Amino acid sequence: MFTEKLYYKDSYIRSFTATVLKSEMEDDGRYFVLLDKTAFYPTGGGQPHDIGKLNNIEVYDVQEVEGEIRHYVEQPIELHKKCEGVINWDIRFDHMQQHAGQHILSAAFDDHFNYQTVSFHLGKEICSIDINVDSLSADKADKVEQIANNIILENRSIDTKWVTQEELSNYRLRKSISVSENIRLVIIPDFDYNGCGGTHPTSTGQVGLIKILHWEKQKKQTRVYFVCGNRVLRQLQNKHHVVQDLTTKLSVPQEKLVEKTEGILVQNKNLEKNINELNNQILEFEAIQLTNQIEIHDDIKIIKMAFQDKTMAELQVLARTLIGKRNDLLVLLVSDYDNKLQLVCARSESIEINVNQLLKQTLPLINGRGGGKENFAQGGGEKVISAEQLLLELIHKIKVGI
Known part of the structure; x- marks a missing residue:
């Protein structure tokens, strides 16, 4: 119908x-x-x-x-x-501003750098176009933004016109038309000629303003994010509130925010380094304590331990430290972390057990995944049994032979 x-x-x-x-x-x-x-x-x-x-x-x-x-x-x-x-007029007019702004921005990219727009998305907060270039410099983005806003300030007319396929040759179209009848052109005289069925204001001045926010690489293209009209004001308001909040919390004026932030990042990096060094010292101490808890099973010296809330990285450091201290150890460590089980199996060079094989035969008990080498392997899975039960299963497999 x-x-x-x-x-x-x-x-x-x-x-x-x-x-x-x-x-x-x-x-x-x-x-x-x-x-x-x-x-x-x-x-x-x-x-x-x-x-x-x-x-x-x-x-x-x-x-x-x-x-x-x-x-x-x-x-x-x-x-x-x-x-x-x-x-709903507020939403309609917003869409009109964004769509017309896209036409202007795309035309500016095309005219001055021969970057064609291959797709357009009008989001609820931010719009984007994909242009057929794999990188975009800040200088070129600034230039295009300036050109686009000059077109807005000139308050040029935005006209719509119905034409036939034969009449298309009279217009400098930016891309080919996908229909052969009921062809509607949206025209900014001496600047942009496009086949389009969208809604637009009647002049560029009603777009208000265009602001490019940022861009990112999308395969062999570049996605440019932007806003137009009233959305520019909302972006400015939001960013102003953030800046004001940061200046208050950091006790610095706006012009020194970057310098202050860089200082905080350096300080945090140094603190993280110190924390890692302290954690390694703690793990070193724990390793020394664990060497006093060696058990012997079938003439194999084993250190096994269940922990609460140790990360996989901590288990790995602990295991490497233990086998580095002695050349006759099998190390089995399990941690109940974030309601999941994580385990590390490691051995000294003199032990002939393939810990990767041991791990992979045990992981099905906890619906787990993992792997590694013959002398060092790690994995994790669901907490369907306790950490202590998982250790007992590992010992059992060693005794019966893996």
Whole structure:
């Protein structure tokens, strides 16, 4: 069923009257209505859908499904009934600012550096475009941002025009058109010519401002994050609150925040180094204590111990320290950490037991995973038995032969 798309004619339509052509429920239980005309924009072209109301019933989603523009509503609406549609204008105008801003930003990248936009995403807070270059310098980003904002300050018109396929050759299009009929161009004269079905303001000045936030590499492309219009003010407010909070907590003016932060990072790095050294000293002391608890099983000298809350890294350091002190030890260490079991099996060179094989034959008892070498292996799994029981299982496998 055909739905007249009012937003194609005028993005500024905030309310309209329409007739319900279809009122149904999808398999997932969501109600939708199809209207003879609509000003609601459905998700598409990188732009999210509008929201609003139909006869004071919330429209929370709008999608184009098999050529139908479906308005998803919180409750069904009677078939053939006249509906008063109202667009949520704050969200619509925000989308208009972001989408027009994207056209301007993409055109600036293309004109000055020949970087074409290959995709666009209009998010709830931040927008992004992917450009076909694998890296972007700060200088080029600043230049493009300046050019884009100059276009906004010039308050150029943003026009829409319906053309035929034959007429396309009269325009300097940035990318090829994917349709052969009902072709709608969005035009910023002498700057940008694009096929687009989205909503836009009537002049660049209404975009307000464009700010590039940051960018990152995406395979062989670069994803550029940006905001336009009222979102720039929100970004500024949020960042200002953060800066003010930091200046208060760090007791420094804004211009010295970076210097102060760098100092704190260096200090923390030194503290972490000292903590690691102290932890190693503690583990060294624990290793000495453990050498007094050697057990002998089948002529094999074994140190076995169950711990609470020791990390895998600590178990590994402890095991390496023990086998480094003696050349005749088998070390079995288990830790109950974060409600899981972790274990390390290690041996001195004179011991002929393959601890990797010992570990892998034991791990199924705790649905675990792990591995290593013949003389040093580690792993972990679920706490289906106690740490002490796991140690007994290791000893049992040694006695029966692995």
